[in-house]
Amino acid sequence: MGESLSDYLYAAKGQMYGYLYQIDRVLYWLSVSSENSIVSIETDDDVVIRLQQGENITTIYEQDKASIKKKYPFSNTNKNLWKSITNWLTLIKTKNIDVANSRFLLATNVSCKGNNIIKSLSSASVDNNIYNTVYQELTDIANNNKSKTLLPYIDKFKEYSKEDVVSLLKRIELCECHKNYDRQNFIEQIIQNLHLKDDEIPYYDIMNSLYGWIVNTCLSLWEKDSDSLFTPRMLWKKRDFLKQQIALKPFIEQAADLIPVTSYEQEKEKGSTFVKQLDIIEVGEDEKLKAIQDFLRAKQEKHKYALNANITQSHIIAYEEGLKENWQQVFWKHKRLNKNTPADIGYEVYCETLKYKGKLAGIEPTYSYLSNGSYHKLANSLLIGWHPNWQNIINKYETNIGNR
Incomplete structure (x- = not known):
């Protein structure tokens, strides 16, 4: 049977939720990064962060997967996991990425409730052999795969050597909520990072305006076939402008x-x-x-x-x-x-x-x-x-x- 209208709308809702989650992540990174850092959206990855600290530059390649079903998106045989790994392996090879100065982040609004191959990487600082173990577990899944959905990614995975894969695994990090994702708490964190609660101002209005600014800027740049690049300096400048605009109003509203x-x-x-x-x-x-x-x-x-x-x-x-x-x-x-x-x-x-x-x-x-x-x-x-x-x-x- 074909896909029903309700199934189609639910899928569209999920896609939109995922895109908006990326905007949240962009705002977060801009609020915590040094002023010369650069944050991009939908370039080499969902979000890419070039963190500049002195003369050192660390690049974070981030895959964002938000789920309205609360289904963990990076489980062992989930397409998102295999697609992320193979995309990063390809990116490293084709763009000559300096892996030693890179981090690869899997970000999600869902917490993993059981054992998971990628989750086990969090213990890497304790047991360095975990990388070989994870590589072997991925290889076993690849060799025994019966899923047509995973086949293109597994074929790509097999093109790379153990050395290539382990080098990547050493730099993969998980960013997931520990319990239930609460977007309100996440936004509150960004508000605190931007010191918006220091003054008696409608900080949620400013946050909504900043959110809209990111979205509108992306749309405008993409229409011109340009990359969406943001710096913390741009964010703080926009924040200051919005505060000044509010200060000019004869009255300040509360939500x-x-x-x-x-x-x-x-x-x-x-x-x-x-x-x-x-x-x-x-x-x-x-x-x-x-x-x-x-x-x-x-x-x-x-x-x-x-x-x-x-x-x-x-x-x-x-x-x-x-x-x-x-x-x-x-x-x-x-x-x-x-x-x-x-x-x-x-x-x-x-x-x-x-x-x-x-x-x-x-x-x-x-x-x-x-x-x-x-x-x-x-x-x-x-x-x-x-x-x-x-x-x-x-x-x-x-x-x-x-x-x-």
């Missing part, structure tokens, strides 16, 4: 998950008018919960801006007026042209309105909670609404509450 809202605060808002406005357009419970969180986060941040930033009450008023004007245009359009049920019209008004973030002191907010929360504040004050007949419905609701 939503860095602004805590308690269960008590959320529960307290469930009876608020803006939540009732969502009830009458039949918004789901998960959307209401997010709306409450956005409302609370926006309230906290605007208070912080008023205290610590160059944001005045007039800036906030002008910002909310701009959001209200956007809502008005959306509301009029849907009330006149939309032929759906009133609740559906209201939901479409709500969704379309929230797409517009507005500009606070001339700057469009990065995160949506500020604009979303501000819309909910306006709805809470009955300055805007979602349902075509929101005013009448809310008035009846409040009248009924008052008569109880």
Whole structure:
């Protein structure tokens, strides 16, 4: 049977995950290397690092294999292992690589849970005979191979002498997570390396920008048929530029998950008018919960801006007026042209309105909670609404509450 669409999409997802893992590795190496070092991506290897320390240059050839299935990619009969070894042997021969000043790194987001031929190389510093043992184990697999997938690599492996292979084995290193790979911890390590936590700045935003810079630079260079080469100096210069850009902003935003809202605060808002406005357009419970969180986060941040930033009450008023004007245009359009049920019209008004973030002191907010929360504040004050007949419905609701 042919490959199903779901299989194809899963394979594509895995490939994309692997490519993005390479970007993580590039950022890591740039953050820890000396300023005259050079890091390249997709040149002689997935990632190549030329580490310059004084007059000495060590080149690291790195094969990166990230797996979303958490399947170990360098097991004894895995294609990735044999492809890496034969590619390196070919590279050494065809490009006259100085093996004595080179390291060959197998990097993965998965840990090996059992015995493994390449894993045993980690004991080389204790037992120098391990290289001969590993060579013999690889040779045995090659001689007894029945896998058509491995055949091209095994044929290539057999072209090289024991001396060639052992010379390579002595310089192969494993870089794998010890338990479960946590990308968040990996990114935190890069943030620490770049001293981004030394200042009160949105360091995750800077990391995202640096990540995008690597990707966009690669695409631009590849379009010109040029190699993607980076230096630590380039990274630190970009980091400083981004910090300067943030310093020029009149307010500094925090990512939503860095602004805590308690269960008590959320529960307290469930009876608020803006939540009732969502009830009458039949918004789901998960959307209401997010709306409450956005409302609370926006309230906290605007208070912080008023205290610590160059944001005045007039800036906030002008910002909310701009959001209200956007809502008005959306509301009029849907009330006149939309032929759906009133609740559906209201939901479409709500969704379309929230797409517009507005500009606070001339700057469009990065995160949506500020604009979303501000819309909910306006709805809470009955300055805007979602349902075509929101005013009448809310008035009846409040009248009924008052008569109880």
